Amino acid sequence: MAGNAPQLLTDEQMRQFITQGYVILKTDFSDRFHKHLTKQLNEVYTNEGNPGNNLLPRIRELQKVFDHPVIDGALTSVLGPNYMMHSHRHGHYNAVNRPGGWHKDSYWGYKRMRNHHPWWAMIMYFPQDTPVELGPTGIFPGTQYYETRTFRQDEGKDEVLASGDAGTFALIHYDIWHRSTANLLGQHRYMLKFEFMRTSYPVQPTWDNHDDEWALPKNLNAPVARHDILWKETWNWLSGRVGSLSRTLPEDSGLVTELAAQLHDEFEPTALNAAYELACRGQLGVNALLSALQHEDVRVSRIAAYGLSIAGRDAIEGLTNSLESKRLETVTHAVFALGELGHLASEAVTRLGDLLGHPSEIVRREVVESLGMIGTPVNDVVSGLIRCLKDEDVQVRFMAGLALTHLGCAGAEAVPHLEEVLDDDNRYVRGHALEALRYIGTDEAKDVLIKILMNSRWCSTTTPSSTFYP
Known part of the structure; x- marks a missing residue:
C-alpha cells in the first residue's frame, strides 16, 4: 500500500470534480485483500442480511479502505482535513438484470435544501472487479447542481460508469444524479456507500494546489450545460474566498432586467446561470435576486437563493429583512443563503435565533444548519443550538448535533446537553451527538464519549449463529 501521507487531488482533478461532480480513483490493495473482503460480504449478506449502518464494524477490514491515503487524500481535498464520516452507510447489492432509475439520494428519508458548494460528498467503493456487464453505478456528469432531472432517460451516451478493477471507487458530489445499471452476469456485485461531511468553511485550498485562478478542465464534459460563473465561484470558495465574485461585473440595468426574466426559465441550467450572473452585478443584480426570492413560484425563489448565497455583503441586509416574510419558502431560502455566506x-x-420558535419545523431545520455554518x-450560536437539541422535531435535533461539529471546542457549553440526547430514540440524533462530542474534544466531552461508547460497545463477531462462543 502507498505511504501514509494523504495523496491529495491535483488541480485538474479538482476542476473535474467541480464541473462534472465526480472523480474515479483506485486503491492499491492486493487482490487477496479484496477477495477476502468480498468473501466476508457474501457470508454476512447470505447469513444475516444487509448490516446497514453497522457495515463498518461488521466488516472491520473496511476501515483500512478509508484509512488509505488515496481515499483520505481525496476526501481531504474536497471536504477539508477535518471531514466527518457520517453515521449512515449502506452496502448496495445488485444482481438484477435491469437498470435502476435516475435519482439523487435523500438525507436518510429527510429533506433539506441542497448545497451547490461541496459540504457533502459520497464514496462509492467497489470491492470486486466491476466490469460494465456486472452493473456498476451510472453517474450523469455535471448534474449535481440541478434539482430537476434535466436530461432524458435515453441519453446513455453521456452516462459515466464507475467500472474497474477491485478497489475502484467513485468520489461524488452528494447531490449528483446517479443510478444502478443492469447486472448482466448475475454474479455478486457490491457497492459500499459511505457519506462524508465538511465540518468547517475552507480557509485555503486543501488539495495539491498550484494554480490560484480557475481554469476549465482539459477534457470538459458538460452534456447538459456550462456554468462558468458557478464553477469559478466554487473554486474560489474552496480556496477560502467567500463572496469573491460580488461586484465583478458592471451594473447594467438593461442586462439585469433580462437576467431577472431568465430566472423564470423552465430549463433549470439557464435560470441558474442567470442567478449566478446577477450575484456578480452589484446591488442592482442583488436587488433583482431579492425580488425573485419573494416570488410565489417556489422554483424561482429557490434559484434566487442560490445566487444570493454567493453575493457577499451586498446581500446580507436584504436577506435579513426577508426573514420577516409571510411566505414560508422565502424565509427558508433566505436562511439558506445566509448560512452559505458564513461569517459574513x-x-x-x-434574527435567525428568533426563528427557532417558528411554528414551522421546515424553517427551524434550515435555521439550525445555518447557525452552525x-x-x-x-x-449566541451555541445557545441556539442547545435549544435545538431539545426541539420536538427529530430532524432539528439531529441537525443540531451536526451543526455543533462545526464549532469545535467553542461548543463546550453544549456537552451536558449532548449527553442528555444520547438517550434519544432516533439513531441520527444519537450518532450526531457522538460526533459533536468528538469534535468539541474537551476532557469533559471525551469522558462522556468514552462512557457511552463503552456502555454501547458492539461486538463485531457476534451473530445469530455465534452468540458468545468461540
Whole structure:
C-alpha cells in the first residue's frame, strides 16, 4: 500500500470534480485483500442480511479502505482535513438484470435544501472487479447542481460508469444524479456507500494546489450545460474566498432586467446561470435576486437563493429583512443563503435565533444548519443550538448535533446537553451527538464519549449463529 501521507487531488482533478461532480480513483490493495473482503460480504449478506449502518464494524477490514491515503487524500481535498464520516452507510447489492432509475439520494428519508458548494460528498467503493456487464453505478456528469432531472432517460451516451478493477471507487458530489445499471452476469456485485461531511468553511485550498485562478478542465464534459460563473465561484470558495465574485461585473440595468426574466426559465441550467450572473452585478443584480426570492413560484425563489448565497455583503441586509416574510419558502431560502455566506452573515444571527420558535419545523431545520455554518457570535450560536437539541422535531435535533461539529471546542457549553440526547430514540440524533462530542474534544466531552461508547460497545463477531462462543 502507498505511504501514509494523504495523496491529495491535483488541480485538474479538482476542476473535474467541480464541473462534472465526480472523480474515479483506485486503491492499491492486493487482490487477496479484496477477495477476502468480498468473501466476508457474501457470508454476512447470505447469513444475516444487509448490516446497514453497522457495515463498518461488521466488516472491520473496511476501515483500512478509508484509512488509505488515496481515499483520505481525496476526501481531504474536497471536504477539508477535518471531514466527518457520517453515521449512515449502506452496502448496495445488485444482481438484477435491469437498470435502476435516475435519482439523487435523500438525507436518510429527510429533506433539506441542497448545497451547490461541496459540504457533502459520497464514496462509492467497489470491492470486486466491476466490469460494465456486472452493473456498476451510472453517474450523469455535471448534474449535481440541478434539482430537476434535466436530461432524458435515453441519453446513455453521456452516462459515466464507475467500472474497474477491485478497489475502484467513485468520489461524488452528494447531490449528483446517479443510478444502478443492469447486472448482466448475475454474479455478486457490491457497492459500499459511505457519506462524508465538511465540518468547517475552507480557509485555503486543501488539495495539491498550484494554480490560484480557475481554469476549465482539459477534457470538459458538460452534456447538459456550462456554468462558468458557478464553477469559478466554487473554486474560489474552496480556496477560502467567500463572496469573491460580488461586484465583478458592471451594473447594467438593461442586462439585469433580462437576467431577472431568465430566472423564470423552465430549463433549470439557464435560470441558474442567470442567478449566478446577477450575484456578480452589484446591488442592482442583488436587488433583482431579492425580488425573485419573494416570488410565489417556489422554483424561482429557490434559484434566487442560490445566487444570493454567493453575493457577499451586498446581500446580507436584504436577506435579513426577508426573514420577516409571510411566505414560508422565502424565509427558508433566505436562511439558506445566509448560512452559505458564513461569517459574513454574523450580524443576522440574532434574527435567525428568533426563528427557532417558528411554528414551522421546515424553517427551524434550515435555521439550525445555518447557525452552525455562520458560527459567530459563538455564544449566541451555541445557545441556539442547545435549544435545538431539545426541539420536538427529530430532524432539528439531529441537525443540531451536526451543526455543533462545526464549532469545535467553542461548543463546550453544549456537552451536558449532548449527553442528555444520547438517550434519544432516533439513531441520527444519537450518532450526531457522538460526533459533536468528538469534535468539541474537551476532557469533559471525551469522558462522556468514552462512557457511552463503552456502555454501547458492539461486538463485531457476534451473530445469530455465534452468540458468545468461540
